[in-house]
Amino acid sequence: MSAPFYTFANGDKIPAIAFGAGRIEPKNEYWPHFEAKIKAAIRNGYRHIDTAEIYQTDLEVGNALKAFPEIPRSEFFITSKVSNHGGIKNRDIEGSLKKTLKELGTDYVDLYLIHAPFLDPAGLTLEEAWAELEALKAKGLTRHIGVSNFRPQTIEKILRIAKEKPEVNQIEIHPYNVEQDTIDFDKKHGILTAGYSPLRALGHNTSGTLAPLLESIATKHSVTPAQVLLKWQIQQGFQVVTSSNNEDRQRTQLELGFTLDESDIKAITEEGAKNPIRFFG
Numbered sequence: 403m404s405a406p407f408y409t410f411a412n413g414d415k416i417p418a419i420a421f422g423a424g425r426i427e428p429k430n431e432y433w434p435h436f437e438a439k440i441k442a443a444i445r446n447g448y449r450h451i452d453t454a455e456i457y458q459t460d461l462e463v464g465n466a467l468k469a470f471p472e473i474p475r476s477e478f479f480i481t482s483k484v485s486n487h488g489g490i491k492n493r494d495i496e497g498s499l500k501k502t503l504k505e506l507g508t509d510y511v512d513l514y515l516i517h518a519p520f521l522d523p524a525g526l527t528l529e530e531a532w533a534e535l536e537a538l539k540a541k542g543l544t545r546h547i548g549v550s551n552f553r554p555q556t557i558e559k560i561l562r563i564a565k566e567k568p569e570v571n572q573i574e575i576h577p578y579n580v581e582q583d584t585i586d587f588d589k590k591h592g593i594l595t596a597g598y599s600p601l602r603a604l605g606h607n608t609s610g611t612l613a614p615l616l617e618s619i620a621t622k623h624s625v626t627p628a629q630v631l632l633k634w635q636i637q638q639g640f641q642v643v644t645s646s647n648n649e650d651r652q653r654t655q656l657e658l659g660f661t662l663d664e665s666d667i668k669a670i671t672e673e674g675a676k677n678p679i680r681f682f683g
């Protein structure tokens with residue numbers, strides 16, 4: 403596996419590429435095919451799994467993890483997120499995290515995020531939710547804490563009351579959606595920006611000029627357009643959250659030992675900015 407990692411202030415390492423356990427289809431039952439997908443991702447080299455209370459896939463992820471008893475827990479990095487509709491609304495984030503841990507079959511997650519700042523008025527405030535995350539970290543139920551889908555104004559609310567500042571902000575990033583103000587704010591405050599949905603650009607606006615540009619850059623480096631998109635993020639210092647059902651893609655998306663030219667990165671950014679679109683939120 404040639405995927406790089408980032409290092410937190412305490413020396414812990416976070417693998418730069420996470421495999422997402424999110425889903426789009428409705429789900430009312432256990433999904434054996436989803437367990438198989440996570441198992442394949444682990445077999446193909448992923449050690450960072452990105453999950454969330456709202457995905458309701460933790461049992462499948464937990465069973466996939468159990469299928470690799472030879473890989474110590476310390477080699478996995480698990481990110482999870484508390485939902486606005488779950489732990490935050492119910493004013494019980496600890497209850498949500500303990501359920502997540504039980505389903506995953508582990509004593510701790512490596513990173514726990516507030517999934518989004520759009521809170522239910524009946525639930526915890528942002529400030530209360532953050533204080534809960536700090537308490538869960540102090541109890542050892544999570545090693546690191548952070549946020550997702552936050553912009554500078556919402557992170558500032560947390561910074562005003564935080565004993566510990568967020569270490570990660572996971573937001574939607576691809577060439578069609580670069581929230582530079584948030585990225586700059588994260589950097590200024592030492593927060594690692596993570597980008598989810600890095601490959602959405604592949605299927606979008608195929609009549610536009612980004613697709614041929616990605617193809618030509620991919621050909622120049624003898625890689626695929628998907629690898630170019632992942633490297634476009636990593637070379638800018640972002641952690642990435644991707645996914646694929648396809649085992650060949652799972653494998654190649656971890657093979658990122660090439661280096662994009664600065665001019666490639668600039669060209670992709672400029673091309674994407676011509677057709678801005680957000681897929682989430």
Ligand SMILES: NC(=O)c1ccc[n+]([C@@H]2O[C@H](COP(=O)([O-])OP(=O)(O)OC[C@H]3O[C@@H](n4cnc5c(N)ncnc54)[C@H](OP(=O)(O)O)[C@@H]3O)[C@@H](O)[C@H]2O)c1
Nearest residue numbers: 422423424452598599600601602628643644645646647648
């Ligand atoms: N924090 C948040 O609010 C939030 C929001 C959204 C997502 N996420 C996280 O991010 C994860 C990934 O999200 P995403 O699925 O939108 O990520 P993505 O990596 O942008 O998209 C994955 C999709 O791209 C396709 N794909 C993968 N490799 C490809 C290739 N080489 N060529 C063409 N298509 C390819 C996959 O199809 P195949 O399966 O056919 O390969 C899959 O449908 C989620 O599972 C979740 O963990 C977080």
